[in-house]
Amino acid sequence: MALLLVAAAIFRLVITRSVGGDLSFAFPDEKYVMYRLVPLISALIVGSALGVSGMGLQVLLRNPLASPWILGLSSGAGLGVMATMFAEHSYGMSIFGGQTIGALVGAVVSLLLVFGLSRRRGGIDPMTMVLVGVVISVLCGAGIMIFQHLVPMGLRGSFTTWLMGSLPEVESWWRLGILGVVVLFCISLIAWWGPTLDAACLSDDEAKSVGVNLPQIRRRLFFTSSLLAAIGVILAGPIAFVGLIAPHGARIVMRGSHRSLAIATAIVGALLLLAADDVRQLIDFGTGRLPIGIVTSVVGGLVFLVLLLRGKGRV
């Protein structure tokens, strides 16, 4: 899996599509290498963040269909980003932390709503939770459209592009570095909690009886998963389905503790996003390259459907 990741990264570095649409393969000149490295590193950060966020949510909610996108986290973070962008562009407001804080607040508020509204008789009802997540996602989508409608016409194009999801080609190194370190830290934390995540797969009574402090691990997962999803949105906009597919992909290639599964999920998530980015370089409808969010949505939507129809998806 790691070798595939390296291959996908090298492919991303060497593939070139000229303005006329011809494909060629060569390492870029020194002055262009940054335009390849930035999306490559962003794909690694965003893919691993969304994948591990999805795994954390699937354990937290004991639901194999849980993911940042399905549970409205991505759209909540998106709404936060749009609100921040709207305030900055339309009112010239300077918000502390800017889009980063907007995305984080949006993600946490969405997850709190989904978590709170899915409770039935003191427990979480998995099916209610998916439905509530979809509703929150739709509501956040409506909020995003309202902001899109309110901004001046000239800004709508950039809002729409952002909403389709895309990996940045220009990004400051310090911002990439900070976000990368935070993602690495969160993934390490979740991997460190692996044995507790294993035990949290038991029912509440059983988990408590073997010594799991359930409220504590739920709080921790809740926060780190939200943070990871928010970072994904900050860097690449609302990318769908990577958080859902990556954990299932990791489970196909390995069976084991959540400690090793977290690492495998990070690799599969990064590989998925990088592969999607490679694929979009190959497709040309004469209107420029496809936004990466479209590629992940098409592939992810089909996989999600297969999981639903099989009814065997496991956390």
Next chain:
Amino acid sequence: MRLRLTDIGVRFGARAALRDFNASVDGSKVVAILGPNASGKTTLLRTIAGLQSPTVGMVELDGRNVEKLKPHDLASKIAWVPRVAEVSGSLTIRKVIELGRYALGPSRQRVEDALAKVDLLSRSESLWYEASAGMRQRAAIARAFAQRTPGGVLVLDEPTSALDLRHLRMVGEMLRQCASEGDIVIAAMHNISFALDVADEVFVLKDGQLVLAGATKAVLTPSSLGDVFGVDLAWATDEAGNQHLVQP
């Protein structure tokens, strides 16, 4: 080890699931909890295991309030077997049993022993969600067996409801072994013959109240159980001379 339940009452909204329950149990005993459906058996067991806070009253283990025990202490003193074990994810039977050692440190020997006790050694790498109801029930019992500290408390909610006759006997022997090593074993069950075989004492519940308590053979009579369950019962003797409660 002494388990003491004082004036236990548990309410769920307006409904009283358990009322005025008083009892004490010493170590090295198997106690069967019997009663009709919805008589409060599971609520009582969950309260004893520290999984349900009583609305009133207190459960004490050697004078310590079970509710106040920290997760690690609770795991080291009380092992729990639910009526239906639930595991999400792609865990194997072995991994589920290993989780019994989550708070107490891994022990390969304890896990192997537990697997052997419930006849699951050859199926230990099977995935949980592919296992039959009987295998899952045996795995849940094995997990508690791997977790238990001799001299502690083992609480089981209908641990034999999905078992065949051979495994029923195996589990009966396990419960007796735990009691012989000093454990307090408390199990809810509907199988009266099994209770007669393994239990030293019996608590019979009806409508959330303790209606009968005492030595198994003294309490489990056709007339007493007939009153509780609302059926006619009688003794029948098999070819080996063993007596069984049957519905005539």
